[in-house]
Structure formats: C-alpha cells, structure tokens
Amino acid sequence: MRMSRRTFAAAAAVVLLPLSACGSGGGDASAGASGRIEGDITFQTWNLRANFKPYFEGLVADFEKKYPGTHVKWIDQPAEGYADKISADAAGGTLPDVVNVSPDLVAPLAGAGLALDLDKAASRYRGEYLEGAWDAHRIPGMSGTYAFPWYLNTGPLFYNKSLFTEAGLDPEQPPRTYGELFTDALRMADRSGGKVATLANVPTIEDFGRYGVPLMDDKGTAFTFDDGKGVELLAKYKELYDARALDPQALTATPESSGRKFLTGAVAMNPGSALDLGNFKKQAPDLYRNIGITDQITSTGHVNMYVMGVMVNARTARKPAAVAFAHYVTDAAHQMAFARQVAIFPSTAGSLDDPYFTKEDGTDETRVRVAAAKSLKTAVNYTPVLFSEQMKTALRNEVAKALQGKESPQEALDNAVRECNTLLRQQG
Template sequence: MKRRTFLAGMVAVPVAGCGLSGTSNSGSSAGGQVTGEITFQTWSLKPKYTDYVNGVIDAFQQQHQGTTVKWVDQPADGYLAKVMADASAGTLPDVINVPPDLSFPLAKAGQLVDLDEVARDAKPEYLENAWQAFEIPGQGGCYGFPWYLNTGPLFYNKALFRQAGLDPDKPPANFDELEQYALKLAEKNIAILGQTPSIADFGLYGVKLFENGEFTFNEPKGVELVESYKRMYDAGALIPEALTQNYTGAGTKFMAQQTAMNPGSAYDLGKFKTDAPSLYANIGITTPITNTGSANMFLHGVSVPKSSKNQATALAFGRFVTNAANQVAFAKLASIFPSTTKGGDDPYFTTEDGSDEARVRVAAAKQLKTAVNYTPVQFSDQMREALLQQLADAMLGKKSPKEALDAAVEECNRLLK
C-alpha cells in the first residue's frame, strides 16, 4: 500500500449534516487575531466526504465569528506536482493536506511554519509517534498537525495454509517464519505474497534506513532481507507480477485466493464478505510481520505555509480540523484512525461487539500507539521506483542482493542531493 494512496480504500458512508463542533483550544501562540479568510486544500476528499468537511468548516466559522474558510479539493493524480508548483510560485494555500514525505521538501526549503515554535502547547494533544512523523530528522521542528492515521492486520488464507500442511491457527510472526511458511507453501505451488519489500518492510525487518544525512538500507540486515526474498522468489513463493514497478494488484490476487497472505486494513473484511465470500469463510487475521515489535503506520497531516497572510487563523483551523472530536467523527466515516491522544480512547476503538470487524479495528487502534512511520520523510516516489527496479534485478539474478541495494542506495542519495 503506497503511503500516499491509502485513502483510496476509504469506505464511502453517506453523511447527514454533521454540524460538528470541537472543544479543543484552537488558538494560536503565533499572535494575531483569528479572523479573516483562509484557503484549506485537501487531497481527494470530494465527493465522499463533502458533507463532513463542510460541517467542520461551518463549526469553525461559528466558533470564530468573522472567519471564512474556502475549501479546495485537489485530485489524487498530480497532487505532488501541484503542491510543488504552488510552492515555487509562492501561491500555496493557507492550510494544506500533506503526508510527511511531502511536507519534508517544503519544510527543508523553509516554506512551512514550525509548530514547535508557534503551537508547542498543541503537541501533547497528539500521539507522540504521529507528531514526530512531521519532524525533520536531525534538524528539529514539527511541520504538520497530524491528521488521520492508518495501520492494519495481516490477512492470510487458512485453506491454503491447510493445503500446504501448515497450522492455520499459527501464522508467521517474524521474517524468519515468513520465509519458512513461504517455502512450505511453494512446495504446493502456492505463492505467499504479491509484492517485493517496500522501504517500510526494510524498517520492519530492523534495517537502519537513514543515518547522518544519507540512506543506509544497503547495510547487512538489508541484504539479508533481499536474500530471503530472493530465495522465496526462486521457490515460486512470489507471483511474477511482483516485479513490475507499477503493479498494484496484490490485493486482487489475494481476494482471488492466488496468494496466501496480504496486508490490509480493518475495513477490508467487509469487502471480503461481499466480494470474496469463499475467502472470507477461510480468512485468518494476525498482526503484521515485524522483527522490531512495532507495526508500520501511514499518516496524513495539515501544514501551514509561511506565505499565508493569515497565519493565526490558518493555525487555529489546522488545529481545529485535527482535534480529537473532529478526528473521531471522521474516523467513524472512513477507514482511518485518529492521531490524537484522546481520540483512541473512544469506545469505537476500544470495545469489541463480537464481530470480526470490531476485533480487527480495536487491535489496529491499540497497535497504532506504538506504530512507526518507517518510511523516511526523505524517501520520494522516484526513490521508490529506483528501489523496486533494483529489487526486480536481484530477484531475476541480474545482480546480487548486495549489488542491487548498493545501486538503489547510490541512486536514492543522488536524488536526495
């Protein structure tokens, strides 16, 4: 799941007039009155969440008389290019929806307000790991109010496990066990996965990804991981499509029961039940594969550019849209989780009702408290493509795992400079 597209699977729920109000302190220590007009830009939230966002805006305007929030929603395609073009032209909106890796180049260029300086009292309201995700490593400062988070379980097909003679109630818990299970499944011509490892998988494995200003995932642990995947690929435990750079069909292969395991979201169960009932009857649910003890986390946030002519109002709105009440309401409409410290205490995320969906949702919410955004903020889409290409070469035997990772790291560091 690409970190910037995890909203694509958000559940569409019709929203009655929300009229949301928040009680969070939405003032700003930046100085200035909360008044006047600002522009708020989101990333592909229309039309599913039009009523929700309008409800938040209405509540903010009612709480702060004399304010006007103009909402602009940009499509997912081309969002990165749009934001960077606006940054170059000095025309960024007052509040922008960004993930950490998109906030990084803007913050590095000095274009975003440092929340550690102007809204430090807001920090305790958010999960520490979420706040840290918008910091620039080694430089300090936080450049985005954390907004919505996501993580999820690992799904597996119990029927395929039984077919390979594996215990369907004891799925792999770490990467060594993953390879053991993969090789057993491959003996029955069953692929375990539909993807090669992402940069986040290297983090989950325990690889040091970035140190002293450069990428380092070609260290021995990184090579170990690629060697493991190479053995799995050679045995037939990865589908051939996994080597294609733009391949996004791993989830479809899992639903068609052509692979035995796939990461997902708490909200995928409903799709399985509707679109793949035979899979749903044999679905296994387990925690993510990790050597570190911490799951991976995806997140988005909202940042305030220094170019905003109304920073006080922009900061107040950024804090308001991401407060606990508004985040919990949003999370109940979509396949996301709140990033606030109090949001996760809502019974919706702590209480099971006997359904699989609630069990997975509660487990995922608990998992988020210690989850890590393993993808370095410096890691761009170009770098992702370079890594995928080198991994494909390693799987095909064109390069050794060490040679492939050395080439990937060299290219990523070149792109970084």
C-alpha cells in the same frame, strides 16, 4: 473517497516538485503564532469535497462561531496534479494559509522556509497526538515538526487458515516477525510442492524499515539501506523466490493481481481492507470462512502507518488564526467525527481506545477496524519523507535483479542506494 489502506498509500505517494524558486525563509518563520485569533484565512484540502462537503462546511462554520472575527475560505484540489499545484503556489507566493499535506509534500516546503515549525509555534499541542504521528512530519537534517498529524491508516494482513493447516502450521499462530515468516513460507512452499506461495509482493522500503534496517543517515543526506541487515533481508527474499515461497509473478505484481492470487488460494497472506472481506464473502465463501486477520509483519515491534497532515504556511499574515484552525481540524473531537464517516483513524492520543475502535459487532468492517486500530497505537511512518516515487522505482528495479540472480543482494542494494542518493542530491 474510500480510504482503504491501498488507496491511502497511493494518495500519499505523490512527489512534490523541487521548490528551488522559493528560496529560504528569512528570520524566525515560527514567530508570532500566539495572539488574537482573527482575520481571513484559506484552508486547502486534497480531493475531499466530493464526498465530505457537509462535514467540512460544518467544521468551518463551527470554527467561525467559536472565534468571531474569523473567516475561513475552504478550497479543495483534485488528486491529480495536487503536488504540482502546491509547488506552483509555493513558487508564486500564493500558498494557502492552512494546507492538507502528506509528509513527502512537507519536506521541500519546510526546506524552503514555508512550513511552520510546530515544535516552536504550537508545542503546547504536542501531547494531544500519538508520538509516532507527531514525528511523521519531521524532516531529516532539520529540527522541528512541520504539520499537525491528521488522519492515519494502516492495514492488517489477511491469511488463509486452511493453507496454513495443510502445511502443518498452526492456523491460530500466523507469523509476526520476518524470521517466523521466512520459516513458515519455506515450509508451505515445500509441503505444497511450490504450488502455494506465502507472499505475492517483493520487499519495499517499508519492509526494510520493519525489518530494522537503518534507511537514512541522521542528517538526511544519504540513504543507508544497503547495510548488512538490508542485504540479509533481500537475501532471504531471494531464498523465498527460488523456493516459490514468493509468488513467481511478484516482480510485476499489482495490488489487484496480488488480491486475485489470494482469492484463488495461490497465495497464503495478503494485505487488504474491509472491502476485500466483503468480496471474499461473495466470490470465495470457503476462503471467507477460513480467513484470519493479523498484524503486518515486523521485526521492530512497530507496524507501518500512513499519515496525512495539516500544515500552516510559515508566511501567513494570520498566523494565530491559521494555527488555531489547523489544530481545530485535527483535535480529538473532530478527528473522531471524521473517522466515523470514512475508513481512517485519528492520530490523537487516546482516541483509538474509543469503543468504536475496540469493540467488534460481527461485521466485516469492525473486524478490520479493530485489528488496524490496535496496531496503530505504536505505529511509525517508515517511508522516509525524502523517498520519492523515482526512488521507489529504483529500489524495485534493483530488487528484481537480485531475485532473478542478475546481481547479488549486496550489488543490487548498493546500486539502489547510489541511484537514490543521486536523486536526493537533485532534489536539493
């Protein structure tokens, strides 16, 4: 499994079915996490066996050697239907003791009393992780953290220096905030006669977050991205769309189509990975020679991270062993070892200062890795854990109506929030 930014985001976007059949856990499900580490536990991962079988088999063997009397059964589920599998296991009382999850998968499990609150059961480990990563598995309206943060990913932006130069912009000073982006994009569209757009994608929920829009109320009962700041962002994108500073095909763009636009010089900025750099080198050598790498656009000072986690079943009969193993999988040494096998980043504090993430060796892989690692130290997960795929579709549809002039930005976001809140109530 090659974990580029885009494949990571796609993998982490699966929606878990409602767990109404589970009920809520009684008593303090976080109790009993201390004690003798022993017994049999089951560890479930998400589409990792095919490429990383030796790593995980070694991990399990080392844990069992460290804690005699333990036995870990490792099972791996395919990517397709993973959320359905977790939902069925939760409803049937067969949820594994330790489970590989993303934040959106944790939310209904925590609400059903099935995810262990680590702020209560394993608070002694909190300082080992980046603050933004630990907080990624908090659930609005609930106190606590419901999974150990595991591997992270993010993506820097690529930009075409020659297109910036042609527009009279400094190729060594790409835009970093949305204000700078809007100014530069309008200038590039004007100088090119509308032939060069700066962006190829419409704003997503992460863009609203990076712009500083409050996405949800503190209780987790309603979405709020239709406030004045959210409307301001969408109005700016409408201005870009009208000026052809946003690609005309952005309404139906896919990562692949956006990548082709960037490859041909029709778009000046696009997210990507080291794999893309390799393709540029072969297919567009002029672009490759003029490629720039910069951080995601953000007006908050924090880029977006994608995060995977390891959850402990709150009802496991072997809580000390399950907590110990979940921590073992995600501790600094093992995260660092895993990061050397696949293009992901550790969530543990201090790990991103390792020379592996700070020193370039002239290869495309390290160029991207160093740029991404630098931004991850203070990154946050902007996507609300309760924001489902249906909600993303609702937002995208309303954004399209606003850009096409069928609705005002305020009307579009009001409609999106209304539909998302309806879906949110249905989840409950």
